[in-house]
Amino acid sequence: MGNDPGPLEARLAGRLSELRLEHGWSLEELARRAGVSRSTLSRLERGEISPTAALLGKLCAAYGRPMSRLLAEVEPEPPQLVRAERQPVWRDRETGFTRRSVSPPHPGLRGEVIEGVLEPGADIAYEEPAVAGLEHHLLVLDGAVELTVGGAVHAVRPGDCLRYRLWGPSRFVNPGPGPVRYVLLIVLP
Known part of the structure; x- marks a missing residue:
């Protein structure tokens, strides 16, 4: 931790x-x-x-x-436009994961855009989704990520977009050699 x-x-x-x-x-x-x-x-x-x-x-x-x-919920009520330098960034230094909330989050809206960066060797497993049936669209910008969803491993490279609904465990792995940067669109069911 x-x-x-x-x-x-x-x-x-x-x-x-x-x-x-x-x-x-x-x-x-x-x-x-x-x-x-x-x-x-x-x-x-x-x-x-x-x-x-x-x-x-x-x-x-x-x-x-x-x-x-x-x-x-831990950020003040956001404006409709959030400049890049004001977007909240959260880092998990233990796993090499950085998460930037790109779109202004709002509890009443169903979609959000997130930018993620995984350092080489990062391996993050989630046992279950926070909300079953979340719709995800993962667009890789740089590097490559191996994403396991529903037991299937997907190698997602720059420009590739993987769309999926999250019902069970998932795992993000950056096999390297460099960092992977991606955009994740999340839509509540």
């Missing part, structure tokens, strides 16, 4: 604690539902650690919301 949480991680820690309380769950109950240790959840909610992409994926699945919505 990452160290030294920044302002976004601090707001995220607070929101995760609020979500658990809104659901009326103890740390033990959330640990059981998400498959994450109670001590990790406690440290995360206190802002002592930064979550990894896999950990956020498990928590989003337990709460039944996409990661984009969770991250949007």
Whole structure:
């Protein structure tokens, strides 16, 4: 897990604690539902650690919301236009994943555009989608990614676009040698 949480991680820690309380769950109950240790959840909610992409994926699945919505909830109400330098960026240094929210997220809208960068060797597995049936369109800009969806492995190269609905586990792997940069359009069912 990452160290030294920044302002976004601090707001995220607070929101995760609020979500658990809104659901009326103890740390033990959330640990059981998400498959994450109670001590990790406690440290995360206190802002002592930064979550990894896999950990956020498990928590989003337990709460039944996409990661984009969770991250949007910790940002102030966005304007319709967000300049590149003002787009929220989240980094999982442990796995080499950087996520930039390109489109202004809004809880009332169904679609969002995300830019992702995976460093060489990055391997991120999600046990289940935060929301079953999420529609994804993955467009690779640079590099290549191996994406496993529904048990099938797809090698996606620059200019390729993979469209899929997410019902089960998924895995993003950058076999290298360089980073992979992609755009992901997510549409709620």
